[in-house]
Amino acid sequence: MPDIVVGDWVLLNEKHQFIRLLDRKTCFQRKAPGTRMKYQLISANVDTAFIVSSMNADFNLSRIERFLAVVHEAGAEPVIVLSKSDLVSSPETYLEQIRTLGTNLMVEAVNCLDIQGVSKLNDWLNTGDTVCVLGSSGVGKSTLINTLTGETSQRTGAIREDDKKGRHTTTRRSLIELACGALILDTPGMREIQITDCKSGISSTFIDIENLAMNCRYKDCQHQAEPGCAVRKAVESGNLESRRVDNYHKLRREEALNSASLTERRARDKALGQYYKRTLKEAKKFKGR
Numbered sequence: 001m002p003d004i005v006v007g008d009w010v011l012l013n014e015k016h017q018f019i020r021l022l023d024r025k026t027c028f029q030r031k032a033p034g035t036r037m038k039y040q041l042i043s044a045n046v047d048t049a050f051i052v053s054s055m056n057a058d059f060n061l062s063r064i065e066r067f068l069a070v071v072h073e074a075g076a077e078p079v080i081v082l083s084k085s086d087l088v089s090s091p092e093t094y095l096e097q098i099r100t101l102g103t104n105l106m107v108e109a110v111n112c113l114d115i116q117g118v119s120k121l122n123d124w125l126n127t128g129d130t131v132c133v134l135g136s137s138g139v140g141k142s143t144l145i146n147t148l149t150g151e152t153s154q155r156t157g158a159i160r161e162d163d164k165k166g167r168h169t170t171t172r173r174s175l176i177e178l179a180c181g182a183l184i185l186d187t188p189g190m191r192e193i194q195i196t197d198c199k200s201g202i203s204s205t206f207i208d209i210e211n212l213a214m215n216c217r218y219k220d221c222q223h224q225a226e227p228g229c230a231v232r233k234a235v236e237s238g239n240l241e242s243r244r245v246d247n248y249h250k251l252r253r254e255e256a257l258n259s260a261s262l263t264e265r266r267a268r269d270k271a272l273g274q275y276y277k278r279t280l281k282e283a284k285k286f287k288g289r
């Protein structure tokens with residue numbers, strides 16, 4: 001019997017006995033701790049990921065880019081869901097900001113508490129579609145799922161007024177079938193997903209920067225202080241946000257660090273420890289003179 005994960009489709013015979021696992025269309029995975037090549041599957045066959053972000057002080061483009069990288073890496077289609085539209089006077093300003101992340105990016109502003117409002121998402125909720133819901137705590141993931149299911153099965157927490165963050169209320173793992181025939185995959189592992197082995201996901205998310213980089217004078221341009229850098233030129237001329245370039249660098253660094261195996265990290269720490277020891281010894285010698 002192969003490893004099976006939430007979202008997998010299997011073929012059964014008429015006696016409901018397992019015949020085979022169907023090929024996975026998409027995979028959300030993380031690296032198993034301490035290994036170089038081993039991956040732990042978190043979910044399979046997610047077609048669409050709703051990346052929920054609330055239109056309040058928590059709104060953060062860099063955080064959305066981080067989720068986009070993970071979703072692209074998995075091979076799923078991202079849809080940005082801007083929640084709490086009932087609490088802002090002009091959702092359009094937020095929608096405009098999202099458009100700076102890519103002109104083809106799909107985005108909807110919704111009130112998660114309103115059935116009519118969440119029907120904007122119906123295009124991605126056809127029979128057999130599997131969607132997952134990602135986003136920081138308190139943005140309205142459970143509220144959205146409740147409204148879509150017409151139930152109150154997922155507990156939602158009242159928002160804390162002081163920091164506008166919700167309480168941690170999601171405790172159970174589930175695959176929920178909607179009346180329209182779509183499936184919502186909602187597991188804690190998905191909500192906490194991190195950037196590891198996400199190189200191609202980052203490339204897809206920042207395709208504009210990677211395309212510009214092809215015109216940099218040096219092939220290995222780091223877009224820092226090199227002459228003839230097309231990326232910096234785009235920033236200077238106002239065609240590209242410097243925030244976006246900074247986040248691109250940040251996510252790539254983080255990805256490389258997280259993707260290094262524990263063994264590699266230990267080797268690095270050991271080398272560093274030896275360096276400190278050597279330096280201390282030398283310092284003592286120097287003092288002793």
Ligand SMILES: Nc1nc2c(ncn2[C@@H]2O[C@H](COP(=O)(O)OP(=O)(O)OP(=O)(O)O)[C@@H](O)[C@H]2O)c(=O)[nH]1
Nearest residue numbers: 084111112137138139140141142143156157166167
């Ligand atoms: N007015 C308004 N309130 C919302 C909306 N979406 C969510 N809320 C409220 O925001 C609070 C947090 O929502 P949750 O659905 O619990 O957030 P969550 O993303 O599931 O949070 P975690 O379970 O902590 O990850 C609740 O009080 C919701 O009622 C919205 O579109 N409009």
Ligand SMILES: [Zn+2]
Nearest residue numbers: 216221223229
């Ligand atoms: Zn460059």
